[in-house]
Amino acid sequence: MNKSVIIVGAGVGGLATAVKLLSKGYNVTIYEKNTRIGGRVNLIETDNFRFDLTASILMTPEIYKDVFRYVGKDYKDYINFIDLDPIYRAFYFDGSHFDLFRDIGKLTESLETLSKKDSIGYYKFLSKVYEKYLIANKYFLNNSFSQPLDFFNFVSLQKMLKINTFSNAYTHISSYIDSDNLRNLIAFQSLYVGISPFDGPNIYNLVPTISQLYGLTHLEGGMYSYIEALEKMIYEFGGKIITDTPVEEIVIENGSATGIKSKSGIDKADIVVCNADFPYAIKELIKDNEAKGKYTDKKISKMKYSCSTFIMHLGLKKKYPELSVHNIYIGDDFEKNIQSAFFKNVPENPSLYIYCPSKIDDTMAKEDMECINITVRVPNLLSNDITWNEETINIMKDRVFAQLSNIESLSDIQENIIYESVTTPYDMLTRFNSYGGTSFGLSPTLLQTNYFRPHIKSPTVDDLYFVGNSVHPGTGISIVLLSSKLVVEEILKKL
Ligand SMILES: Cc1cc2nc3c(=O)[nH]c(=O)nc-3n(C[C@H](O)[C@H](O)[C@H](O)COP(=O)(O)OP(=O)(O)OC[C@H]3O[C@@H](n4cnc5c(N)ncnc54)[C@H](O)[C@@H]3O)c2cc1C
Structure with missing residues (x-):
């Protein structure tokens, strides 16, 4: 008989995990507390307008497309990507403005309006951060770190040192660029992970770098059309989404997750994947202290x-x-x-x-x-x-x-x-249920990333997995999609 999976939460992480597991033959049911699915990627619809509620910047479209490839579907049957150029227009309080183009010729002309030195500095900055991105992508973003040795080995530690030079994001930008206007424009983008560029590690300069090098894309109908596409595929594969039903508890018996409890009673499953924000879920949905492991209420309240x-x-x-x-x-x-x-x-x-x-x-x-x-x-x-x-x-x-x-x-x-x-x-x-009302979950400080971020596979409870922005690898839609990819790989590995 096919294994059954319950997913707690219909955010982008929960939905992408559902589609992939359904395509592998699992029976999947998603429980969502709200009437409308999507979590933070949500919608306001009026007679005249369709607003994306929060997320709007689409980087690395290949990661979005990967979900369709994985389940044997053609993304073009569901969504329409539109490339953007310029990727950003910056306005300054003194009334001036500046465009960051995708097209390299136009970009160079635009940069030269600042100065030739800043134009060279910007390209050097991109090249340096791109090198770090390739390392992060190969060694960190696509590794589940479920075992200590996955992280504490010579190669990983050496690569870690290579990508984490210890200056903050702003200082790092300033070492390449003189223009305050350009510095601030780049630093503003590194804020997207919810950490200050004046304190946060300079690895988050990969956000402006990836946007520049791979470009930004718009989804016709806005970001919510990605949620609609995932929902459509879930139904095509025979999945179930139960809305307006908050999960009250993840049921744990003899050290294994065996289902969930909601207003409708207990629903049993072989596997539980929790997409609700990790700190909230550990605090409120897991009642057993041993199952919480090191994430006691005190530890949760002290995290950044x-x-x-x-x-x-x-x-x-x-x-x-x-x-x-x-x-x-x-x-x-x-x-x-x-x-x-x-x-x-x-x-x-x-x-x-x-x-x-x-x-x-x-x-x-x-x-x-x-x-x-x-x-x-x-x-x-x-x-x-x-x-x-x-x-x-x-x-x-x-x-x-x-x-x-x-x-x-x-x-x-x-x-x-x-x-x-x-x-x-x-x-x-x-x-x-975002713990502390944050927009981006646990802060991605050095001590809360990679092996040190909550793991996607519970170290204390069998058959319990976590997907979403407060767990490894981190925040942002494409990174949450990577988290979903890692969860599916772990589940299949166990099989
Ligand atoms: C203002 C803002 C702007 C952003 N901009 C961007 C951007 O431009 N580009 C980008 O890539 N990312 C952006 N992000 C980040 C991105 O939106 C998130 O990283 C991503 O949507 C998180 O998805 P998730 O699946 O982890 O969780 P969530 O979206 O938080 O989904 C979790 C789901 O679980 C449900 N849930 C919680 N508790 C329960 C329960 N007890 N029972 C049942 N269901 C429950 C919730 O209702 C929710 O539907 C932005 C975020 C915000 C807030």
């Missing part, structure tokens, strides 16, 4: 967590041709305002990420309208006194609009809003 985000979704009744799909606004006093998110304050002059998919995708907004997300990094809900009530939300909105007034072409934006909603750290906590 990524920042969170404040997002405004704005539906606009006119087009803003000056916007690109991905825009970064660099505000005054960049370092102080970026560091706010990590020092427990909301920023006064926030730098902004502005996503405008309707620039190239008619399915995201009605004709002559624009849908934009504006995202600000803010503190998570751990150890600070910020309450995300109407007053805080209004303060944040005013600060965002004050910054937008520095971009001449967007100065009338407030007059043209016909839809508005916000997503706060509190939504991350209550909607998705």
Whole structure:
């Protein structure tokens, strides 16, 4: 008889794992607490607009396509990728702007408007970080580290030292580039893993590097169309998704996971894969202290967590041709305002990420309208006194609009809003059970990566696996897809 698998959570990690296991003949049931699947990769739909709730930057499309290849399907039957050029438009508080092109000729011309020295510096920076990326990809991102010897061996340790030079991301960027504008634009992208470029290890400079070298891609219909594609394949393979049903407990008997408990009672399975955020799941869904292993409540509360985000979704009744799909606004006093998110304050002059998919995708907004997300990094809900009530939300909105007034072409934006909603750290906590309301899960500090990050295979409970952004290899959709690949390999290895 085919083995049965229960997956707790229908985030991108849970869904990708389900499709792959179904294609190998497993019986898979997914339990999701919310009505709509997708987890943080989610959707707001109105009569005029289709907003991606959070994630929007699609790097390394090959990893997205890999799920289709693995299960013998053609991705073109499900989704449509559109390459972007420029990959980013940067706006600065002094009114200037700068484009990062994918096309190397246009990129070089754009860089030379800063200086020839910075143009050379940027290419040297890319080449250095690319070398590190190839090492990380070969030795770390695709290794499950389920055994100590997988990590503590001569080759891994030597490679680890090679990729982790000890300067922070910003210092590393500055050693190649003089222009503050370009430095800040690169550093802003290394923030995407939820760690400060002024403190975080310079390995996260691989985010801007991968974006530049492999380009950025847009999915027609936005990021949620990837979730819709995974859902479609799950049903085609005969999988089951049960929504509106929070799992209350992962049932463990004699050292093995044997099912889950929900409002409908106990559902038994041979294997349980937990996609709910790891620190939340260990604390709330695993009741047995021995099964928690080293992740006691005390340890969970002492670990380091990524920042969170404040997002405004704005539906606009006119087009803003000056916007690109991905825009970064660099505000005054960049370092102080970026560091706010990590020092427990909301920023006064926030730098902004502005996503405008309707620039190239008619399915995201009605004709002559624009849908934009504006995202600000803010503190998570751990150890600070910020309450995300109407007053805080209004303060944040005013600060965002004050910054937008520095971009001449967007100065009338407030007059043209016909839809508005916000997503706060509190939504991350209550909607998705993200521990501490973080946006990106456990912080990827050096002591919380690779072997030191929670493992995808429980070391204490048989037949229990974890997939998602707080476990190895880390955060971001493509990295979570790698986590799902590793989980499937581990499950098949056991068979
Ligand atoms: C604001 C923001 C912007 C981002 N931008 C990008 C980006 O541009 N590009 C990118 O690649 N990544 C981005 N990310 C990161 C990316 O979205 C995440 O890394 C990824 O979506 C995490 O997927 P996951 O499967 O690990 O978990 P989640 O999406 O957290 O899914 C977990 C699922 O488990 C469910 N669940 C929790 N508890 C229970 C329970 N008890 N019972 C049943 N179900 C439960 C949740 O409801 C959820 O559906 C962004 C994230 C945020 C928040």
